[in-house]
Amino acid sequence: MRFLPLILRNLGRNKLRTGLTGAAIGLAVLLVCFFLTMPAGIDVFLSQIASNVRISVHHKGGLVYQMPFAYVNKIRAVPGVVAADGVVWFGGAYEEAGHVTFPSFAVEPEHVGAVWPDYHIDPAALERFRRFRDGAIVGRQTMEKYGWKIGQEVSLHSTIWPVTLTFRIVGEIPNARSPLFWFQREYLAQAIHEHGWVLSIVGIVWVRIADPALVDGVMNRLDAMFRNSPAETAAETEKSFFASYFGSLQGFVAIILVVTGLVALCVLCIAANTASMAVRERAREIAVLRAIGFGRRLIFGTLVAESMVLATVAGGTGALLTYAFTAAVKLAAGGWSTQLGPLSGFLVSPAIVGQGLLLAVVVGLVSGLAPAYGAAHRPVASVLREVF
Amino acid sequence: MAEPLITLRDVSRSYERGHDVVHALADVSLTIASGAFVALMGPSGSGKSTVLNLLSGIDRPSAGDVWVAGQRLNDLSEDALAAWRARHIGLIFQFYNLIPVLSALENVELPLLLTPFSRAERLRRAETALRVVGLASRARHVPSEISGGEQQRVAVARAIVADPDVIIADEPTGDLDARSADDVLGMLRDLSREFRKTVVMVTHDSRATHWVDVVYHLEKGLLLGVQPGDAERRA
Amino acid sequence: MSGLPLSYAVRNVRARLRRTALTIGVIALAVIATSVFLALITSLKRTLVASGSPDNLIVLRKGSDNDGSSMLSYEAYQVLRYLDGIAAQPDGTPLVSAEKVMQPFARTRAGGRENILLRGVDPIALAVHDEVHIVEGRMFRPSAGEIVVGRGVAGRYADADVGADMFIGKRTWHVVGIFESGGTSFESEIWGDLRDIARDANTFPYSGVRMKLAPGTDRQALIDRIDRDPRYALQATPEVDYYAEQAKSAGTLYILLVILAIPVGVAAGFGAANTMFAAVQSRTVEIGTLRALGFSRGTILRSFVLESLVIALVGFAAGAIGTLFVAFLLRLALGGIAFGAQTFTINVVTLRVSPRDLLAALGFATAIGLVGGLLPAWRAAHLRPVEALRKA
DSSP, X not given: OTTHHHHHHHHTTTHHHHHHHHHHHHHHHHHHHHHHHHHHHHHHIIIIIOOTTEEEEEETTOTTSOEETHHHHHHHTSTTEEEEEEEEEXXXXXXXXXXXXXXXXXXXXXXXXXXXXXXXXOHHHHHHHHHOTTEEEEEHHHHHHHTOOXXXXXXXXXXXXXXXXXXXEEEEEOOTTOOOEEEEHHHHHHHHHTTTOOOOEESEEEEEESOGGGHHHHHXXXXXXXXXXXXXXXXXXXXXXXXXXXXXXXXXXHHHHHHHHHHHHHHHHHHHHHHHHHHHHTHHHHHHHHHTTOOHHHHHHHHHHHHHHHHHHHHHHHHHHHHHHHHHHHHXXXXXXXXXXXXXXXXXXXXXXXXXXXXXXXXXXXXXXXXXXXXXXXXXXXHHHHHO | OOOOSEEEEEEEEEEEEXXXXXXXXXXXXXXXXXXXXXXXXXXXXXXXXXXXXXXTTSSOOSEEEXXXXXXXXXXXXXXXXXXXXXXXXXXXXXXXXXXXXXXXXHHHHGGGGGSSOOHHHHHHHHHHHHHHTTOGXXXXXXXXXXXXXXXXXXXXXXXXXXOOSEEEEESTTTTSOHHHHHHHHHHHHHHHHTSOOEEEEEOOOGGGGGTOSEXXXXXXXXXXXXXXXXXXXXX | OOOOOHHHHHHHHHHTHHHHHHHHHHHHHHXXXXXXXXXXXHHHHHHHHTOSOXXXXXXXXXXXXXXXXXXXXXXXXXXXXXXXXXXXXTTSOBOEEEEEEEOOEEEBTTSOEEEOEEXXXXXXXXXXXXXXXXXXXXXXXXXXXXXXXXXXXXXXBTTOSTTOEEEETTEEEEEEEEEEOTTSXXXXXXXXXXXXXXXXXXXXXXXXXXXXXXXXXXXXXXXXXXXXXXXXXEEEEEXXXXXXXXXXXXXXXXXXXXXXXXXHHHHHHHHHHHHHHHHHHHTHHHHHHHHHHTOOHHHXXXXXXXXXXXXXXXXXXXXXXXXXXXXXXXXHHHOSEEXXXXXXXXXXXXXXXXXXXXXXXHHHHHHHHHHHHHHHHHXXXXXXXXXXXXXX
């Protein structure tokens, strides 16, 4: 600590170089943190949105195949099932923002609260959802992306059903990672009735189980119930459902990680370059310090500390700026994206900032090691010989 | 005479420079009494700076023993030498003495950072040392803001602040004008006389003979001769 | 006295190679990071945009944005088939391909489960989609439960080998061939017999229709004709435009690339600037001498800028090799990179570094060198000779 003034003064020796290096480190850490929000998006999605007592029941052959709506009541009768909600994919596109899509489903409103209590939807909103045929409950990610408010009317045109429907937003799912758009099954049924069709199918049935221990048993029971019927089912936990869904993104995530690794390496080289330049220029001074009795370990320590102070302060600043930066990016490009799914949430967590800070500390440490060691161990006499 | 403070016995020092081997010192033996003001003189390449490096433990002899204040320096490890140096030796160089980013006071404080003294105590001692060399008014200035002569006096202050046994000066007046050189030499003589410090100085300056007690002549790594200085005349 | 020769700049770099090595490394790493990402995006774009024939139309139900979500009746197909302007085979058969698209589950070789695009077609589809060619095995026989798989599918999904039985969706299919289409998105599809797949789907017979236009046909007129038909709500789009539209949703990726490239470039520029500033500092006397000898400020400036460009070029060369290497390793480790498609299936993209990507990298490295070297060079040029020499 008593050497801190010396360290700081040395950093201020060449303010331009310290500034340039600090800015580079800060920028790089900011970038790394930003990109780390992407794979974190999947993990958080799985841990925050998926529940361990909720399972999905869908056609064994694929989500493109439908099941008879009658299945839902049969599922409700199974012991261990607390509630079930049959949903139908709507494939809605919001034309006003340029034909953008987000996951939209026709659901059974009276069962939403029982199947998704962990979504913490306002009970008053659920009540309105039950009451108003054209009501809609929307996830916060989509609400924020398009600036929607409760009470607002929005129109979605379906890409698979020959209808365009106008909804009144009556509530939100208060989770910034949820892009969902839910409305009443009955509303869709009425709309397609005008084309002479009947809505008799269901795409996925979401089921809430009473206890985690019962989950496997119920899943087996359900699949057995519908085996050998025209629509064989596959029940799976919600986590497994989403993991499969996003499993395909692993390749892209791998590239993100490779790229951030390269950026980290790049900034390490920048810091190492600066550290070695600084030490080289001060060869004489370091020799004088060692001559008057500053031991090798002390010289080594102060030089490494110098590198670490710069990297930690600069990198820490960059890590904290991630919040502001991702907020700006979200304005431009956040929200659900077809290519990226949950990767485009760009939400920062303290864990990510912590990782950025750790990177900064490591960069400071590693970049300073070689020059500091060299300076501390070069024979003092030979340096003095060269210089004096 | 009392037990000499410094003894070199059959000391040799060689090192490699590219493909050649340079014999900086060959079988040199000398003693220096406690409290003496000694000059080592000779043409360049004579090995006088090497003697200083060996005396202060910055360098190790290839052969022979170096004794300072009862300690055989060969017995100490690299790190132990550094610690020993901090306590027993004060160093002054020809140039590049001072850390440019530190003020005069902070420069003088440097050796004290290696002691257990508190911050307040360190500053008090540093200020005292600066006062001794007459530069208390320059405490807050950085080296670039003071003259060459003043920088050397700050270096002297730094050399004495930790109360060492020996002050070692390598060409302290080499870069100075006549007036400043006299100031510095006078200061070193006072340290020897009044403060009972042993001062060993390497110099080209022939005027130095008027200030010192003993002059050692070296040439090509060999000790040629010893003669008393003319210090008595100035006393 | 005119200019300093190029060799002056080059030799200075060589003399300080160890010191500039880290800076070269910085530029190389910056180049690799951005080039790999850029190559990924251009590979994706190539897959999406290159898909489609310029003389084809795709007809879907009005309001559908992809042929996985569209529905088209048998009657509508019969009407479309005999419209004027459609190309025909020598025997008179219209080059119209009725297709049924499904997205059943399939298992990947890695054990994951994904939606796969299963396209039910008649053999005429090969004539309408003229960029698609069977390269291994043969085309399927009608109503035989046989399928052909695209190159991307063959690499990614389990049992997608010629001669193997592949379980897709509700039943097993027999793989009889592999097709390629020049790296376009068709290679992420499986093609099977139209009737087999319609039976499997159990809904409307067709998803959409693709048609090839005869040379000289007024395309817009035909599009309007289809659009205005009061009996069926249909829309026709040039196939190329249809796929280009799908590529637009990759916009987020471009933004990410810019977000990556700019800070990395700036940071690398700072790193390069540091090195150049140090070079200027250590050569102050030399510069002073040159100025005293009569070399102009502009000459000194140019020489230092040149020097930083040389560093940047060496960095680019190292980075280009590194990029090819990293891309190769990624291809080896990951196979195709999967992206979500509008159809909720997967576009399998092969990561390939194209010459254009490397050209962009060259521009990037040059920019870094210029930005990093300009200010130090300016400072070098404006050193006063007398001050510089005094330091000697």
